[in-house]
Amino acid sequence: MTRDSLFRFPRPKQDRVRRHAHQTAHFRLIRNADFKIIIPPSRLRTAVALLVAFITLTVLWPIAARTDVILAPSTESNAGDTTDAWLVTRGLIGQGMIGENSGADMMTPPPGAEVEETLQTENDTGQVLTHAKSWNETVADDTIHIEVTTLSAHQFEVAFWLFPNHRQGCTMYQWTLYDHGRALQSAFWRNDATVLRLAGAADLPHDLYPDSVPWVAFLRVLDAPREGAEGALHQQITPYSYVGQEVSADGTEQITVPAGEFSALKVIAQVDIATVMPNWPRFVLHVIKPVIPKNTLYFQATPPYRLLKQEGATFVGGPTVTTELIRFYIVGARPIVAAAPPIQTLAAPAALVGASSISK
Numbered sequence: 001m002t003r004d005s006l007f008r009f010p011r012p013k014q015d016r017v018r019r020h021a022h023q024t025a026h027f028r029l030i031r032n033a034d035f036k037i038i039i040p041p042s043r044l045r046t047a048v049a050l051l052v053a054f055i056t057l058t059v060l061w062p063i064a065a066r067t068d069v070i071l072a073p074s075t076e077s078n079a080g081d082t083t084d085a086w087l088v089t090r091g092l093i094g095q096g097m098i099g100e101n102s103g104a105d106m107m108t109p110p111p112g113a114e115v116e117e118t119l120q121t122e123n124d125t126g127q128v129l130t131h132a133k134s135w136n137e138t139v140a141d142d143t144i145h146i147e148v149t150t151l152s153a154h155q156f157e158v159a160f161w162l163f164p165n166h167r168q169g170c171t172m173y174q175w176t177l178y179d180h181g182r183a184l185q186s187a188f189w190r191n192d193a194t195v196l197r198l199a200g201a202a203d204l205p206h207d208l209y210p211d212s213v214p215w216v217a218f219l220r221v222l223d224a225p226r227e228g229a230e231g232a233l234h235q236q237i238t239p240y241s242y243v244g245q246e247v248s249a250d251g252t253e254q255i256t257v258p259a260g261e262f263s264a265l266k267v268i269a270q271v272d273i274a275t276v277m278p279n280w281p282r283f284v285l286h287v288i289k290p291v292i293p294k295n296t297l298y299f300q301a302t303p304p305y306r307l308l309k310q311e312g313a314t315f316v317g318g319p320t321v322t323t324e325l326i327r328f329y330i331v332g333a334r335p336i337v338a339a340a341p342p343i344q345t346l347a348a349p350a351a352l353v354g355a356s357s358i359s360k
Contacts, residue, residue: 083162086139092146092160093174093188107148107158109135111332116306119258120323129321134214135331141165145214154180161214168207168221169234175212189236201240208242209235215307215323218247218269219299225265227251233269244272252301257308259325264298264308 088094091107109115113135120130132149143163150156155178162172169191176186189210209217213235221231226249233245250266271292273285295312299305310323 083139083142087144087160087162087172090137090144092144092158107146109133109146109331110137113137113331114304114328115331116328117326118307118323119326120310120321123320123322142171145216147214159212159214161210161217163220169205170209170213170217173210173212198239204236204242205234207234209233211235211237215297215310216305218245218267218295218297219305219307221247222249222267225249225299225301225305227265232272242275244275245269246272253298255298255309257324257326259308259327262308263301265301265305267297267299268294269297270294 084093115133115135118130118132118134119128120132121128130149130151132147134145134147137144137146141164143165145161145163147159148156149159157175157177159175160173161170164171171191173189174186177184191208207221213233217233219225221233222229223231229249231247233247234242235245236242247267247269250268253264253266255262255264270289273289273292274282277285293313295310295314297307297311298309299307306325306328307323308325311320313320
């Protein structure tokens, strides 16, 4: 996902984790296989269709998955002891994040922070899938991107990504799912090249991201937020492997979302199939590539480059969704855009977001 910022499943996280673990086992077998394929010209079209179906069933869209190996927080961090201590104090890692019940002010944005609110809906049915609030906080040379996402009337999740300001990649990530304020599941990931590399595995990219990323990550990987810019997003999906996404900026457009009218930078993201099936013949991958789903994202063309809109499937075989910016505001100041109409099924728990919630 977002998700909203996060690339989310529209189904409960419990099902996601179980399904991802099962499919990851198949994925390892596929990556380690050395395929030799002879395809008669008359069978090429059928073969391509079967290959696409096979990939769809065996490999999740990486941004929608959850890591099947959950690492425990440690004191060894690329972010440094100061940042680790701040994360504990803030309640983003440690017992405060996964305690039996969340505190009344567990994750309220601080005064002066700009909060962006997005709504994600399924295109075919119009069903609201997620309502997310996101903001950034700065600690030393790091940016902490925080997202609070409401999934239903009583389920919500909190996630953060620690982004270093002077290099690509993500340093740390944690996600926790709550039900009625009680933590149900949590996943932790830290980008430590020495620890993450396993015997017999290929080296992982230094600019690595976890399997789940916020939308802003796609803007970060571009060499610059401008037309013609290109980049690659590398996400670790198993202890042994990663999947790349090709990201490019295709130009600017005027678009209108609930938050207003903006000049938007159009960004296209597509899974690099060669990183999913590195041993498959290149001509087969070339034929498959055009049918691999794409995500289209629109970012404000000028600073602060807010996400305005997203269109596409958040995982292979999943429904097509649209995410839109519904409002943004500075905490403690009058909202720049009026609140969206009441959403009875997605009213965020007051204990989680405090006074910044959309009122019913």
